[in-house]
Amino acid sequence: MKAKYITPAVTVMDKNGNPDWKGCGKVYEHLIQGGVDGILLLGSIGEFFAFTMSQKKELIRYAVKEIAHRTQLIVGTTSMIFEEIVELSRYAKQEGADAVIILPPFYFPLGADSLENYYGMLAEELSDQLIYLYNFPDRTGYDLTPEITLRLIRNHKNIVGYKDTQPGMDHTRELIKLIKGEFPNFEIYSGFDDNFAHNILAGGDGCIAGLSNLVPQLCHAWVDAFACEDMKKIGRFQQKIDRLMELYQVGTPFVPFIKEAMSIKGIIDSPCSSRPFPVAGEAEKEHIRAILAETDIL
Template identity: 80%
Template sequence: MMKAKYITPVVTVMDKEGNPDMEGCGKVYEHLIQGGVDGILLMGSIGEFFALTMSQKKELIRYAVHKINHRTQLIVGTTSMIVDEIIELSRFAKQEGADAVIILPPYYFPLGEKSLESYFGMLAEALSDQPIYLYNFPDRTGYDLTPEITLRLVRKYKNIVGYKDTQAGMDHTRELIKLVKGEFPEFEIYSGFDDNFAHNIMAGGDGCIAGLSNLVPGLCHSWTEAFAREDLEQVSVLQKKIDRLMEIYQVGTPFIPYIKEAMAIKGIIDCACSSKPFPKAGEEEKEHIRRILKKTEIL
């Protein structure tokens, strides 16, 4: 039996002023849990963590823990450019009852290999009583958290338990799986784009932490089930469907407002608003999204 997990980096539903709408967020958590996702990642990139104040983040964590109520795994994004804020928010997440945290490398200025290793080492020591996932997103940070650095960190810190690799291809993730899982089979390695899910599992990884599951959690869950049954024909059918849905990521830049628009068209959320200065989908983009959803029989 092939074990595969699909974790949703959940969108943060916002009101017209760009503040988190708790009730709207709660509806999305419920939609994901009913859809069968294996976990929820709160305040990832798609969750617009970078646009939330410390008090908004804490309010969101408290609400999510209460609403999700341990019905699925809850991982909290605690990335900040201020180290003390990462530590404070991570400790707060644990105290409230979240299962783990996920942290990006610092962005804007790249760190050298030794500096990056000591940065995550410092965080792992400060948060020694809670599980940490590493988050690699070179398009956003400007540099790579390499498989070699990762292996050295995992050898030293038992609380570094997994890694999300948001890269278009599978080359980097495959190297990571070979190097780190070769020595630590329990270490979890996830791809950050939906269309890499099947490739990740076939290469020996654990699945995906990827955004389309906000829109189609049931479809993503059935993909994990197809793997559990070793039904490769169904795996292939769902791969093609997801490949077509990936077009939503290309509707506009950045992709977050357009994923939200697709969710609004589907009736999952009432308002497709995002944080400032993100654009709103215009009529042309809405029509484009509707065409994608119709083509993939989602509408």
């Protein structure tokens, strides 16, 4: 069975919330050497919301140079300003990124017709670029439904994939059932690591999920287990990921605590995140160490 594991990379920052270029480069190298199938830059765990347009462009330019086409690079270009999405998406293509991924507008939910029209306008403006749709109802407040998605991909061939960040598989499964029969090459990814195996078994393409920042080798081995149809290994990796999912529950939001786990593991030097995100205290650090010890990650 074919499967892909794409990492939405964390953005390493200094104490002032500015990108730490050396740290970011270290993460990209860690992911590539770990065997991930792609890197998503400026996603939710990458704190896209925390950077100015000029910082985003500099980060894109740096990532393209460091990754150097050794793995797929998808860039998050979400903004509440339509023109900024277009500008940043065109910039990403100009610099050499492979595709972009875009959330629906947030704060005010759009109706079904308006949402379809919104993505349709973006697809036309970016007609020479590959676009992934990004559904994250917990952040946007509403759903990019399978029905809207099907209509969009019938009309816009440059819409090539979908990241579905939902805690369960019900919605993703309906998306797969509705779309894959007509568009078998349309890529459908789950946004949480523990849904990876279910996604593949249901006919999807894998995950774009955050734990692969910490354990890219494990995630790559999971992909290989599917390629070999080794159900014993698939089950063993599922159980380890299920235990590691507790990292998402250490604190709210989860981003600083994933970074803290990476810092404890020695992948990054600093777990700093954007303001006003919390900083892990001693109790949270001990909780993280216990999770890593229990799963043999330390």
